[in-house]
Amino acid sequence: MARERVTVVDIARAAGVSKSTVSLVLQGSPLVNEVTRAKVNAAIRDLGYVYNRGAANLRQAKSKIIGIVVNDLTNSFFAELAVGVDSVVQSAGFVQFLANTGEKSERQREVIASMREHGVSGLIISPARGTVAADLAPLVESGIPVVLVVRDITGAGVSSLTSDNQAGAVAAVRHLIERGHRRIAFLGGFPDTAVFQARMCGYRDALDEAGLGSADELVIGSAPSRAGGVAAIEQAMMLKERPTAALCFNDAVAFGVCDGLRARRLEPGADFAVIGFDDVIEAKTAVPALTTVSVDPQGMGERAAELLLKQINIGRPEPEAIISPVRLVVRQSCGAATGRRVKEVS
Template sequence: MASRAKATILDIAREAGVSKSTVSLVLQGSGLIRPETAVKVRKAIEDVGYVYNRGAANLRKAHSNVIGMVINDLTNPFFAELAVGMERVFQAAGVVPFIANTAENPVRQEEVLKSMMEQGVAGLIVSPARGTTPGAFRRIEAAGVPVVFAMRRLPESRIPAIAPDNHRGAVLATEHLIRKGHRRLAFFGGSSDLVVYQERLGGFLEACETLGIPAADRLIVEGETSRKGGMACLETALAIPEPPTAALCFNDAVAFGVMLALRKRGLEAGTDFAVVGFDDVAEAEHYSPALTSVAVDTAGLGERAAHVMLKMIQSRTTRAEDHIGAVSLVVRESSGPDRNTQVGDAA
């Protein structure tokens, strides 16, 4: 079995009675080696329990086969789905993606990015944490390592971004609510330091404008992008004199929170108050009532991001075009018509 000290190609060269160069060639699957020799070498590799040292190899080879995925919140199933989409593509390309979580913390993100760079990644796919400073990727760009943003983008950056058509999605959702008869609308959750927020809120406001909802009848409540945040939003909204009868939520997590808060008040989403989410996570379909949401084809965007990254690596460029993914509104039960009830009274 394996000796204490790690085996190197020299050990296996000795074992197989060839030179280290031959072993190296076999390892790389070169056709220059006589098949019988290759077999002999592979046997020695097996016997000795050799493990390839990619670090040493990368010292000579220009670049590695690892790609870093830096994600701001792994516990959000939305991002996990994104990661899975990317993995599909990378696997087929023989590339191994390493994932790291930043937990929405820019400092942690800095550490993680640094670590990945030190590891010599060939490229980086990032969903930047909230509050990422503009300069955070300067070093990485300067080093010539390709970066693509997924789902989120940074305001000033020229790094290519793969994201859904947030504006359009919000317009679709808002029009849907208005067409259902709602006249006092709210936008719940998120915070304005996110570009995504501005895009989604922008779509909401634009639809209100075009379909004649006066500014006085629009309510905007910022909040955490979590169930808890959604609950808080609803409480805030129902506390005002003429509360809204429908809300577009920043994302599904917020929407779930809103529905939960409704239930706590004895109200039902869909009949007493219309709720629309964003992202259409798997759970949305299974919730009760099922959540109307803007589908963004998460896994598809992940695949797209991975493809863009591979292309960038291949053409050794650090530039690429943005990609805006198509969206669609999936209407389910949570967005019923306005019943013209004073929901505020029910509390």
């Protein structure tokens, strides 16, 4: 069944033209006569020709492949980010190489190398934990457009697209304070990441602004996962003076916090206010619906892809650092009455 590959010269022979003409038809050139074009297209259909993009790339040295590497695909935030990227990249006629590093920088090195070997014309990277500028140096020196997303890396010298973590946290904590909370915890996340630091800064700022000092014991790190959220809230509830509300590192942690609360017969929203971060798809449909700082992962993927495509098209632009605005979406889990409110933040 595996018959010989059919190539442009087969088509050319079948259509009674030269391979150059076939090539012209393939790339939709206006130079070719309508009737010739029709003949060629017929031959293409009849022989079941499939275009060999590899050969074309070899000649043109530009590939229509973009790579995206994420640090944790099982986290739905990143899955959504990837589909956002995919949607714009596809409609620009590119195709997406996706790799998952699982937070391992060794794997990250491998997949980036592999993508370069395949001649990707641009790369969107959500770096694994602990990635430093030097890791990316060979890549950026090669002149391939790169955009960092979610996590920025100082000194990398490439474009980045992050969300306004600090402003988001400020808005969330202000909202909790307005609702009368005085003892507010910050739960979950790895403290050695820039995203954690930014969100925690916002948390501290809002507290300071209201004249509520922040107690260190109320900042409790953990894995940024559902299980981590359960652990963090348990630790928080062991405190002598318990908090009555929490801003969580992300939605996964927030769900875990809700779980942990229920395990202690406390109802999130009614007995304890919880706010998440990210606004993943399930946030809206959970019970109680999660109040959260929306960063719109899919939209972020789209914007990152647009940024990358822009860089691919014009030659070698200034790297830009875009900070994407963020908004607080008030739902039930923070004890809000009923009506849904949305606050634009930055």
